[in-house]
Amino acid sequence: MNAVKILTNGILKENPVFVLLLGMCPVLGTTTSAINGLAMGLATAFVLVCSNMVVSSMKNLIPDKVRIPAFIVIIASFVTLVQMLMEAYLPALYESLGLFIPLIVVNCIVLGRAEAFAAKNKLFPSFLDGLGMGMGFAFALTTLGVVREFLGTGKFFNIEIYSEQYASLIFVLAPGAFIALGYLIAIINKKQVS
Amino acid sequence: MAELESTFKNMFLSLVLICITFGAILAGVNELTKDPIALAKKTKLENAIRDVISDFDNDPVLEMYKKGIAPNDTIIIYPAKKGDNLIGAAVETQTMRGFSGEIRILTGLDNEGNILNYAVLHHAETPGLGDKMNPWFKTDKNNQNIIGKNLSQKTLKLSKDGGEIDAITAATITSRAFLDAVNKSSSAFFDKSTDADSGATSNDGTSGATSTDADSGATN
Numbered sequence: 001m002n003a004v005k006i007l008t009n010g011i012l013k014e015n016p017v018f019v020l021l022l023g024m025c026p027v028l029g030t031t032t033s034a035i036n037g038l039a040m041g042l043a044t045a046f047v048l049v050c051s052n053m054v055v056s057s058m059k060n061l062i063p064d065k066v067r068i069p070a071f072i073v074i075i076a077s078f079v080t081l082v083q084m085l086m087e088a089y090l091p092a093l094y095e096s097l098g099l100f101i102p103l104i105v106v107n108c109i110v111l112g113r114a115e116a117f118a119a120k121n122k123l124f125p126s127f128l129d130g131l132g133m134g135m136g137f138a139f140a141l142t143t144l145g146v147v148r149e150f151l152g153t154g155k156f157f158n159i160e161i162y163s164e165q166y167a168s169l170i171f172v173l174a175p176g177a178f179i180a181l182g183y184l185i186a187i188i189n190k191k192q193v194s
Numbered sequence: 195m196a197e198l199e200s201t202f203k204n205m206f207l208s209l210v211l212i213c214i215t216f217g218a219i220l221a222g223v224n225e226l227t228k229d230p231i232a233l234a235k236k237t238k239l240e241n242a243i244r245d246v247i248s249d250f251d252n253d254p255v256l257e258m259y260k261k262g263i264a265p266n267d268t269i270i271i272y273p274a275k276k277g278d279n280l281i282g283a284a285v286e287t288q289t290m291r292g293f294s295g296e297i298r299i300l301t302g303l304d305n306e307g308n309i310l311n312y313a314v315l316h317h318a319e320t321p322g323l324g325d326k327m328n329p330w331f332k333t334d335k336n337n338q339n340i341i342g343k344n345l346s347q348k349t350l351k352l353s354k355d356g357g358e359i360d361a362i363t364a365a366t367i368t369s370r371a372f373l374d375a376v377n378k379s380s381s382a383f384f385d386k387s388t389d390a391d392s393g394a395t396s397n398d399g400t401s402g403a404t405s406t407d408a409d410s411g412a413t414n
Contacts, residue, residue: 042223060213063205064200065205072210073212073216077220081219081220084231085223089227093232169322172322173320
């Protein structure tokens with residue numbers, strides 16, 4: 001696989017949200033607005049890139065039988081790091097994402113890429129894979145956030161497009177998340193088939 | 195794929211090494227972000243206090259005191275002073291009667307018990323319904339505005355419960371919880387500081403006049 005292929009693999013062909021359907025909990029929970037979706041996507045992307053690189057460079061030091069606990073320690077460390085940095089420098093964002101930041105640890109896409117890709121590949125391809133998957137995840141969360149915010153509150157990145165009175169609140173609430181995600185997956189699948 | 199054999203010694207050493215390395219990194223970052231985190235929290239609280247009560251020149255966070263009114267229910271009072279005179283307080287109250295758990299409100303009161311302004315510090319209410327409480331009770335529309343109301347003698351109630359305040363549309367439980375928290379603020383504040391003043395309840399009539407004072411800080 002060449003570099004470009006590895007990078008775009010995560011963004012389109014194997015998009016973690018729209019195609020692999022991994023990590024649904026933060027996807028549905030945090031995408032109430034475009035900003036929240038983007039922030040959560042970027043935080044996850046950061047963890048993905050870092051953990052992929054570290055796992056790949058340390059794979060020869062980790063015995064096979066304890067690789068899962070070792071990966072989890074590495075991933076959890078980066079998540080805690082993101083959490084502390086966010087709380088210190090972006091407190092407003094930290095407040096709105098709150099509980100979901102620590103939950104990146106159990107996001108299966110992060111462990112999935114460490115196990116399926118980084119543990120078998122060299123440093124640079126692992127970096128590209130993390131970046132591609134991370135960008136794919138961030139792209140999906142932002143798209144879902146934009147759709148839900150637009151339909152639910154009439155805004156686009158906090159800028160009012162039409163009056164909130166005509167918006168349907170359900171798209172900000174949990175059922176709207178499932179509906180919007182379902183239609184987005186349908187559209188993506190249709191595009192891929194044709 | 196791994197070059198190291200999965201012997202007990204290798205597994206043990208590898209895990210210990212990883213844990214120590216990442217533990218050290220995290221300790222370092224924690225040391226680095228400790229002060230900014232504390233600062234961000236303090237700034238947030240100070241901004242909220244400045245929002246609900248203006249015109250003080252002391253440090254309310256430094257002079258805060260706590261008052262327990264029931265088991266598990268502590269009220270935090272941030273006194274606001276100008277010079278040596280107490281001009282009011284920002285009172286942090288909490289209620290567990292919200293639609294989804296705890297709601298914490300910071301209410302600004304002057305010495306007569308008039309509500310100057312309020313800020314919602316924490317809540318988990320339904321987006322789009324209950325979470326409207328921040329603008330709702332400040333908006334001058336029908337009977338929903340609580341700014342300028344006097345809390346020294348009476349408590350606020352929803353019009354549904356025989357009071358005078360209009361509840362948030364489709365969020366009566368949240369509205370009830372909100373007023374519950376606001377009402378607690380005055381009982382804690384007046385408990386001690388201005389017990390003698392409570393005889394002078396002619397303030398009720400002037401509560402409308404003080405609201406102009408509150409509006410200047412409350413334009414939101």
